[in-house]
Amino acid sequence: MATEVRVPTLGESVTEATIATWFKKPGDTVAVDEMLCELETDKVTVEVPSPVAGVLSEIVAAEGETVGVDALLAQISEGAAEAPAKPAPKAAAPAKGGKTTDVMVPTLGESVSEATVSTWFKKVGDTVAQDEMLCELETDKVSVEVPSPAAGVIVEILAPEGTTVAASARLAVLSSDGAAVTAPAATEAPKAAAASGKNVEDAPSAKKLMAENNLGRDDVTATGRDGRVMKDDVQKALAAGTKAATAPAPLAAAPRGPVSADDASREERVKMTRLRQTIARRLKDSQNTAAMLTTYNEVDMTAVMELRDEYKDLFLKKHGVKLGFMSFFTKACVHALKEVPEVNAEIDGTDVVYKNYVHMGIAAGTPTGLVVPVVRNADQMGFAQIEKAIAVLGARARDGKLSMADMQGGSFTISNGGVYGSLMSSPILNPPQSGILGMHKIQDRPMAINGQVVIRPMMYLALSYDHRVVDGKGAVTFLVRVKEALEDPRRLLMDL
Known part of the structure; x- marks a missing residue:
């Protein structure tokens, strides 16, 4: 009995893929869920597992071919030896x-x-x-x-x-x-050595794209299996402006200056974690790609603090969660995003994608690095729902329990450097988003109110935005609307 291996669902709006690599050849024995080949689309790479155990009897679509969704890739004959491809020694x-x-x-x-x-x-x-x-x-x-x-x-x-x-x-x-x-530890070293010495074949489409753009393999960060360069890797290198012999690798830095032997003996060199490397690469990509600009304002926090003090006990008793400042800022941003939708948009090629929803990213520092969990559909939530969602995500972030789903799909981000004592900063965009709001420390300052000098709890606000899609007028309007909503929270109830 033969079983067909077909192209899986590739994702919304993706209708075709290229066969990048076959990991098996006709006649090979395969186990259930063992990887047979890797497909490459415009956005992601997709691994195709074996639906059954058996023998790969025929490969219908060879490497380099472009196939549609549900196209036939191969045939597997069942009933043959069903031992796993990598049995335990x-x-x-x-x-x-x-x-x-x-x-x-x-x-x-x-x-x-x-x-x-x-x-x-x-x-x-x-x-x-x-x-x-x-x-x-x-x-x-x-x-x-x-x-x-x-x-x-x-x-x-x-x-x-x-x-x-x-x-x-x-x-x-x-x-x-x-x-x-x-188990003899010595057997692990040859395996690692064999893996590192494996002759890796890059995806055909990636090789073609590198040749067309005069890119060498060292100019591209490979993300495919066993270090294969995929088409998406080459496109990212091109988007970042990486050219052979003219630009450094994504995380390359200028050579270190001379270090004395005494200083070198007191230094400690630690390899960056994958998370830290990704943070560094994404933030630098953001600076290289977006036309980033920051506009500033300040907000009098008197009304929010008085409202919070008045209702925090009743709020905790009814909803089982504390009333914090983040729910006020989230609601104020949602209100402003409705008026200035380009701040909630993103650029995709030559298109601007406007989001008719608000998935609010809340930046959080953890011992392992910066993460941005997302409160989905924040525009449909009340204060209590927002506070509960932030509390759950914050606990997961501290415990290192955030899933990929918790951090995907954000459309706008709020970063609160004030919890660490920051008085003023310019936040970096979280790509592909077009806006990020920076909150800062609340500090008593003398202010001129109705001709009188009074002491008020003030906070500086900073909005960094992508000038390619957001004009200065829109950015300033957004920040003014946030300021107005926080200085008079009743405006949020009246949608003003």
Whole structure:
């Protein structure tokens, strides 16, 4: 019996893809969910898993071919040997009759195809309980803890610390009867060496695009399996203005100046985490791509503080959450975005995409770096709903539990540097968004009110915006509307 392998759903508005790489050839035995090939669309790369176990009998669409959704890719003959393509080594097998369980890479999130093993909490021979944390993976955006799928003993670690693993890779092997045979650590080094020495074939479309634009492989940051350069990687390099021999790599910096031997002995060099590298790359890309400008204003926080003090106890009693300043700022921004929709828009090629919703990003600093969880449909929420959503996302951020879904799709961002004591700053856009509001420290200052000098709690506000889509008039109007709503919160109730 033959089973057809077809092109999966590629995403909204994506109708075709290019076959980038076949990982198997006709005659190879494949296991269920083992990766067969990688497809490349205009936006993402998609791995195609095997729907059944069997033998790959025919490849219908060769590398480099362009195929539509649901097109036939290959045929698999069932009933042949169904052993996994990468069986556990005999040295790691438990005693006869023992049961083994594979520890797999969990779902990493939309568009995330690989992760780096950052820390193993257990070692070979350790006894573990079900759901006990075994290791931690690090992706471009979040850290993911991997729990034990069963109770038992670790008999083999297949991916040591520092290894980059695919979304469907095996991490370790457990023995449920406790009869572990120590897995020789020496076997891991040859595997890593073999992987690093593998002859990697870049995607055909990527090679063509690099040749057309005089780009070398070193000018592009590869994100495909085993370090393959994909078409999307080349397009990102071109968008950032990276040219061969004329611009540095995305994270390249100027050479360090001379350092004395005494100073060098007191320095510590630590490799940047994937999260920190991604933060650095995205922020620099934002500066290189957007025509970024910042406009400033100040807001008298008297009315908001009085309203909060008057109702905070009743609010907590009824809603079970504290009334903070973020809900006021979120509501004020939603109000202003309705009047100035271009601040809530983004550029896509030669189009401007206007969002008829507000997914509010709330920037948060964590021990591992800056993250921006998103409060979805904030324009449809009341104060209590916003405060609850921020509290939940804030707790996940502090605990490193944010998922990819928690940080995707934001249309505008608020960053509160005031919690750290910042009096004034110019926030950097969170691409592809066109606006970000910077909040700052509330500080008592003398103000001239009706001809009298009085002390008022004042806060500086900063709006950074993409001048390609937002004009100065729109940016200033937005910030003035936020100021007006905060200085007289009744305007929010009256939609003024």
